[in-house]
Amino acid sequence: MRTATLLLTAAVATAIPGGATAQEASTNDASALILELNGAQPSDKGCRLTFVVKNDLGADLSKAAFEIALFNETSVVDRLTVLDFKDLPAGKTKVVRFDLAGADCGKTSRVLVNSATECTGSGVEPSACMRKLKTSSKTGISFGV
DSSP: OOOHHHHHHHHHHSSSGGGOOHHEEEEHOOEEEEEEEEEEEOOOEEEEEEEEEEESSSSEEEEEEEEEEEEEESSOOEEEEEEEEEEEEETTTEEEEEETTTGGGGGGEEEEEEEEEEEEEEOOTTTTTTTTTEEESSSSEEEEE
16 A cells, blocks of 8 residues: 555656645645735725736736725625726736725725626636635725635
8 A cells, every 4th residue: 555655646746847746736836816905095086996916827818807896884885896907917017096986985994806807818717817816905994805
């Protein structure tokens, strides 16, 4: 039995580039779409949300758009809207601002990424934008999936 286990381990190690084990290979897959809520300021139109986005998926995105939900101070959904980040070149960091008419930044307690409405690019699976999404917030507003 021990010999069979050693043979299987050796076979897996040689099948994965660099001799890594299957677990190491999945852990080392650092591809991600990093989305940070960087700012939320009142604007003439309502609330201006500023995002910093970095495409570390390893391929250009010709279009990325997300449906988000804004929750008010009592954790009730105030609105659903789609934010279009347009094209996101591989390895590039981009700052994008959205003015949400009639929204009150001071009453927004949470921003939820509900779904990816667009995730297109050569060699990119449509589910990659949600599956590999990593979120963070530099504001007092909770942000995530």
